[in-house]
Every structure is written in structure tokens, then in C-alpha cells.
Amino acid sequence: MPADSSRLLNELRDRLPADTLLTDPESLAAHARDAAPFSTPGHPAVVALPRTAAQVEEVMRTAYHLGVPVVPQGARTGLAGAANAVDGCVVVSTVRMDRIAAIDPVNRLVRCEPGVVTKRLNDAVAEHGLSYPPDPASWETCTIGGNIATGAGGICCVKYGVTADYVLGLDVVLPDGRRMRTGRDTAKGVAGYDLTRLFVGSEGTLGVIVGATLALRPARPAPLALLAQFPSLAAAGHAVAALTGAGHLPSAVELLDRATSQAVAEYGHALLRPDSAATLIVESDAPDPAPDLAAMKALCEDAGADQVVAATTAEESQQIIEARRLVSPALGKYAAALGGRPTAFIEDVAVPPSELPKFVGTIEDIARHHRLRIFTLGHAGDGNLHPTVLFDESDPDEVHRARTAYDDIMAAGLALGGTTTGEHGIGTLKRDWLGRELDAVSLELHRGIKRLFDPKQLLNPGKVVEA
Numbered sequence: 001m002p003a004d005s006s007r008l009l010n011e012l013r014d015r016l017p018a019d020t021l022l023t024d025p026e027s028l029a030a031h032a033r034d035a036a037p038f039s040t041p042g043h044p045a046v047v048a049l050p051r052t053a054a055q056v057e058e059v060m061r062t063a064y065h066l067g068v069p070v071v072p073q074g075a076r077t078g079l080a081g082a083a084n085a086v087d088g089c090v091v092v093s094t095v096r097m098d099r100i101a102a103i104d105p106v107n108r109l110v111r112c113e114p115g116v117v118t119k120r121l122n123d124a125v126a127e128h129g130l131s132y133p134p135d136p137a138s139w140e141t142c143t144i145g146g147n148i149a150t151g152a153g154g155i156c157c158v159k160y161g162v163t164a165d166y167v168l169g170l171d172v173v174l175p176d177g178r179r180m181r182t183g184r185d186t187a188k189g190v191a192g193y194d195l196t197r198l199f200v201g202s203e204g205t206l207g208v209i210v211g212a213t214l215a216l217r218p219a220r221p222a223p224l225a226l227l228a229q230f231p232s233l234a235a236a237g238h239a240v241a242a243l244t245g246a247g248h249l250p251s252a253v254e255l256l257d258r259a260t261s262q263a264v265a266e267y268g269h270a271l272l273r274p275d276s277a278a279t280l281i282v283e284s285d286a287p288d289p290a291p292d293l294a295a296m297k298a299l300c301e302d303a304g305a306d307q308v309v310a311a312t313t314a315e316e317s318q319q320i321i322e323a324r325r326l327v328s329p330a331l332g333k334y335a336a337a338l339g340g341r342p343t344a345f346i347e348d349v350a351v352p353p354s355e356l357p358k359f360v361g362t363i364e365d366i367a368r369h370h371r372l373r374i375f376t377l378g379h380a381g382d383g384n385l386h387p388t389v390l391f392d393e394s395d396p397d398e399v400h401r402a403r404t405a406y407d408d409i410m411a412a413g414l415a416l417g418g419t420t421t422g423e424h425g426i427g428t429l430k431r432d433w434l435g436r437e438l439d440a441v442s443l444e445l446h447r448g449i450k451r452l453f454d455p456k457q458l459l460n461p462g463k464v465v466e467a
Contacts, residue, residue: 004066004068004088005045005046005088007066008045008046008062008063008066008068008090009021009023009045009046011062011066012046012048012058012059012062012090015058015062016048016050016055016058016059017051017055019049020048020049020050020051020055021046021047021048021049022046022047022048022049023045023046023047027047028043028044028046028047031044031047031073031076031085031091031093032044032084032085033076033081033083033084033085034073034076034077034078034079034080034081034082034083034084034427035076035077035078035079036078036079036080036081036082036084036427036428036429037343037345038345038403038406038429039081039084039427039428039429041081041084041085041086042084042085042086042087042088042089043085043087043088044071044085044086044088044089044090044091045068045088045089045090046090046091047090047091047093048090048091048092048093049093049095049096050092050094050096050097051096051097052097053097053171053173053179053210053211056092056094056097056173056208056210057173057177057178057179058177059090059092060092060173060174060175060176060177060208061176061177063090063458064175064176064177064456064458067456067458068088068089068090068458069086069088069089069090069458069459069460069461070089070090070091070092070175070208070458070459070460071083071084071085071086071089071090071091071092071204071460072092072094072145072149072204072208072209072459072460073091073092073093073094073095073146073204074093074094074095074114074115074142074143074145074146074147074149075095075117075138075141075142075143075146077138077141077142077146078146078150078424078425078427079346079348079424079429080150080203080348080421080424080425080426080427080428080429080430081427081428081429081463082149082150082203082204082425082426082427082428082460082463082464083146083204083427084427084428084463086461086462092208094113094114094115094143094145094208094209094210095115095143096115097113097114097115097145097210098113098115098116098117098143099112099113099116100112100113100116100120100121100124101113101211103124103125103128103130103216105128105129105130107185108130108215108216108217109168109185109213109214109215109216110124110125110132110213110214110216111211111212111213111214112144112211112212112214113144113145113210113211113212114143114144114145114146114148114209114210114211114212115143115144115145116143116144117139117140117141117142117143117144118132118134118135118136118139118140118142118143118144118147119139119140121144121214122135122139125216126219129218129219130216130217130218130219131216131217131218131219131220132166132214132216132217133154133156133157133160133161133166133217133220134147134152134153134154134156134157134160134161134162134163134166135154135155135156135157136152136153136154136423137154137155139154144212144214145209145212147163148163148167148170148199148200148209148212149200149201149202149203149204149209149425150201150203150423150424150425151163151164151200151201151423151425152423153379153384153422153423154423155252155254155324155379156251156252156283157379157382157423158250158251158252158253158379158381158382159249159250159251159252159285159381160217160251162423163200164197164200164201165215166214166215166216167183167196167197167200167212167213167214167215168183168184168185168196168213168214168215169181169182169183169184169185169196169212169213170182170183170196170199170200170209170211170212170213171209171210171211171212172199172206172207172208172209172210173207173208173210174206174207174453175207175453175454175456175458175459179210180207182195182196182199183195183196183213185213187215198449201425202464203425203426203427203460203463203464204459204460204463205450205453205454205459205460205463205464205465206449206450206453206454206459207453207459208459220251220285221285221286221287221289222285222289222314223251223252223283223284223285223289223317224283224284224289224290224293224310224311224312224314224317225252225281225282225283225284225293225311225316225317225320225321226281226282226283226293226296226297226300226308226309226310226311226320227271227272227279227280227281227282227307227308227309227320227323228279228280228282228297228300228301228305228307228308228309229261229272229273229276229278229279229280229305229306229307229308230276230277230278230279230280230303230304230305230306231276231277231304231306232277232278232304233257233277233278233356233357233360233361234357235277235278235303235304235305236255236277236278236279236280236303236356236357236380237354237356237357238303238304239280239299239300239303239304239305240253240255240280240353240356240380240381241353241354242299242300242302242303243282243296243299243381244353244381246295246299248284248292248295248296248299249286250282250283250284250296250381251283251284251285252281252282252283252321252379252381253280253281253282253283253379253380253381254280254281254282254324254377254378254379254380255278255279255280255281255356255360255376255377255378255379255380255385256278256279256281256323256324256327256376256377257277257278257360257363257364257375257376257377258276258277258278258364259364259367259373259374259375259376260279260327260330260331260375260376260377260388261273261274261276261278261279262274262275263327263330263331263333263334263375264323264326264327264330266330266334267326267329267330267333269322269323269326270319271309271319271320271323272323273307276306276307278360279323280300280305280380281320281321281323281324282296282300283317283321284296290312293310293311294310297310324377327375327377331344331375331388331390332344334373334390335390338390338392339392340392340393340394340395341392341393341394342390342391342392342393343390343391343392343393344388344389344390345388345389345390345391345402345406346386346388347385347386347387347388347389347406347409348384348385348386348421348422348423348424349384349385349387349409349410349413349418349419349420349421349422350382350383350384350385350413350418350419350421350422351383351385351413351416351417351418352383352416352417352418353380353381353382353383355383355416355417355418356380356383356385358416359385359412359413359416359418360376360385362412363376363385363387363409363412364376366405366408366409366412367405369405369408370401370402370404370405370408371401372389372390372391372398372401372402372405373389373390374387374388374389374390374405374409375387375388375390376388379422382422383418383422384422384423387409389402389405389406410430410433414436414437419437420433420434420436420437425464426463426464426465427463427464428462428463431462431463431464431465431466434464434465443465446464446465447465447466450464450465450466
């Protein structure tokens with residue numbers, strides 16, 4: 001062990017409980033990376049699992065004094081490489097900081113620690129007749145701290161907004177160990193710069209989140225859903241535009257392209273026809289969803305849908321929503337049938353909703369050009385799609401084609417006035433693309449903010465933007 005690592009461990013052991021630090025090879029390997037492909041993690045020197053904000057402060061002060069990099073982590077479900085370790089770093093995992101400190105029904109807010117799992121938080125506030133709407137696909141395992149750090153979205157954000165819309169205030173430990181509070185508990189507040197929003201989506205590059213105050217909403221009414229299939233992408237796009245133009249506020253508008261519809265149908269979902277060019281899954285949680293759903297069904301039919309199934313009961317709605325939830329196992333079954341070492345790379349690009357048909361068509365062209373299977377699904381209501389590139393990681397040529405297809409998808413999204421990430425973040429995976437999306441002045445301001453908060457460049461180095 002290098003001398004500097006030995007000193008680091010000795011000082012941390014002097015300041016923290018023994019069970020807070022992990023140094024065995026298995027634990028170091030397990031905490032080396034998140035779920036992003038195409039990214040090579042470093043080797044951490046130690047994993048710290050603090051239980052309190054004070055322990056996080058001790059870790060940060062020690063690392064800052066010794067000049068050791070620190071990489072914050074949550075549940076490591078991220079898909080951009082933002083939680084990947086760097087060589088010789090301290091990984092600070094906040095998963096043990098999982099207390100829900102207070103639920104305030106009168107003021108409709110909750111205070112919690114960063115390691116609280118998102119679904120657990122929602123279940124807890126539901127006992128008070130409230131809800132925490134953000135619902136990332138990994139909500140059964142991802143944590144609030146990770147959601148805040150990446151600016152996570154979800155299926156229902158078309159109506160209810162994303163994580164950033166619910167963060168009222170944060171407790172943050174800065175790179176040098178100082179602790180600060182941002183935001184407020186009031187519904188309104190414009191005193192000073194909005195530092196809370198600066199930390200939301202910063203991917204652990206400016207500070208370590210150790211507490212959050214989150215806004216809550218009344219419990220959502222029981223929803224009803226419909227499933228509509230279309231003979232063309234254009235028809236599906238027209239349906240989405242019609243729903244919006246008519247003033248409807250669906251709680252979900254999900255799109256499955258031809259390849260994804262076929263995969264889910266072949267997996268065994270009874271409602272899906274495998275020959276459709278596109279499938280829309282639309283959900284309404286209006287106070288009386290039945291008339292709302294009937295009106296949206298008519299709009300889908302007017303746009304050219306050749307099959308529309310509208311639920312009348314909660315059980316029928318669950319069957320429709322199941323089509324969206326079956327995407328992952330359906331793609332897993334398809335990949336397993338290919339042999340080799342198949343990898344599904346879930347991408348994250350957002351374009352203006354009006355450009356969805358053109359964007360999905362371009363992705364299908366990219367798939368044909370690179371001789372790959374790309375399954376496109378996502379949140380059609382706000383234009384945030386997740387093209388999923390399937391490739392054999394044991395085949396160097398196929399890996400190269402997958403990487404090139406990834407770049408082509410990014411370029412196509414930007415060309416349509418979109419962004420290279422709607423909810424997954426930048427991390428290491430899209431750092432180069434951030435430089436293409438932002439203008440030179442904006443990029444320099446990003447670098448200046450990073451230098452201000454982290455002058456030694458020790459906190460999550462190499463992620464998002466280099467100072």
C-alpha cells in the first residue's frame with residue numbers, strides 16, 4: 001500500500017467508527033462504478049459508509065487536507081458514470097444515512113437523509129395522505145441523494161415535474177469539510193442566488209448532499225390508462241400533439257417504437273400487436289379519469305390509431321401499464337437469445353415533443369446503418385426518449401458500431417434542438433458532448449463555478465466538467 005494511502009486510512013480510522021470504512025478487495029470492487037457502460041472506473045483506496053453528517057465532514061476534511069479525491073455515491077443505479085471511482089479516491093457512500101427525520105402534512109414537506117430509497121419515502125408520506133411524485137424507473141432501489149445529484153426524472157414528470165421541482169432546501173458538505181444549508185421551508189423565497197438548484201443535478205461535483213427538505217403533494221387519485229397502437233410514427237406523433245393541444249394533462253405518455261412493441265408482444269403481453277410502428281401508453285389520474293380517458297381515446301383514433309384499448313378498472317389499467325414495465329425483461333430475453341455477451345445500453349436524449357416522430361425515425365435509420373438493434377422507448381409527453389442499443393460486448397466490431405451509433409444519436413438529438421440528457425446526467429459518459437451542447441461562455445462559467453466550490457479539484461474529479 002502506498003504511503004499516502006496508509007496515512008489516509010490511519011487518519012480516517014482515528015476519526016471514524018471501525019465499521020464505517022471498507023478496504024477489502026470485494027467491497028472496493030463493488031463500489032468502483034455505477035451502471036453506465038462504456039466507462040472504465042478507477043480503483044478506490046477506501047469506501048466510507050458514514051451514518052451522520054458529522055462523519056461526512058470528517059471524511060471531507062481529512063481528504064482535503066491530504067489532497068485525496070472523493071467520489072460521492074448513492075445506490076449506484078446511475079447510467080452516466082457519475083459515481084465511478086477514480087484511482088486512490090475515498091468513495092463516500094451515503095446509503096446508511098437513511099432516516100426520514102420529519103413528515104409535515106400541514107406544510108406539505110418532508111425532511112430526510114440522502115440514503116432514503118425513493119419508493120420508501122413515497123410509501124411513508126402516503127400514510128399521511130401525501131405523495132412524492134418523482135418516480136425514476138429505479139425508484140425501488142435508487143436513493144433521494146442520488147436522485148437530487150443527477151436531477152432524476154420519471155414516468156409521471158410530464159404532469160408533475162422532475163426531482164428539481166420538489167427540492168426546497170439542502171444540507172451540503174463542501175469539499176473542504178464545511179457544511180452549509182441552502183433553500184428554505186417556505187413555498188416562496190427569492191433571497192439570494194438559488195444555490196439549491198445549483199446543487200441539484202451537479203452530480204456530486206460541488207458538494208456531498210447530507211440532507212434534503214422536499215415538497216409533497218396530495219395523494220394522487222387512482223389512474224386509468226389506455227394503450228394505442230399506430231401504423232406509423234407520424235400518426236403517434238400527431239396523437240401526442242393532439243392530446244397536448246386539447247388541453248389534457250395526462251400523468252404519463254409513454255412511447256414504444258416498432259422494435260420495442262414487437263419485443264414486448266413476443267414476450268407475451270396480450271394487448272400488444274407485434275406489427276405496429278409505434279405504441280402509446282397514456283395514463284390519466286384526473287379526479288374523474290373516465291371521461292378524460294374517453295376523450296384521449298377519441299383523439300388517438302382521430303390521429304390514426306388502428307388499435308386502442310381503454311381501461312375501465314384499476315386491474316385493466318395495471319395490465320396496460322405492465323406493457324411499459326415489461327420492456328426490460330423483454331429486451332433481456334431478446335438479448336439472451338442472441339448468445340455472446342449481450343449488453344443493453346440505455347441512452348437518454350430529449351427533443352421538443354414536436355420533433356419526436358422525426359427523431360425516432362432517425363434512430364431507426366441509425367440502427368439500420370450500423371446493423372444494430374436499437375429499441376426506443378421513453379416519455380413522449382415531454383420528448384425524453386431512451387434509445388437502447390443492444391450489442392455483443394465480446395465482439396470488438398459490434399462494440400465499435402454501438403459506440404458510433406451512440407454518437408450519431410446524440411448528434412441527431414442536438415440537431416433537432418434537443419439535449420444530450422434529459423434525466424440521467426453527464427458523468428464521464430457525456431462530458432465531451434456537454435462541450436458541444438453548451439456555448440463557450442456557458443462552459444467557462446461552469447468551469448468557474450467548479451473552481452469556486454472545489455479549488456483543489458478533489459470532489460468527483462473528471463465528471464461533468466473539468467476546471
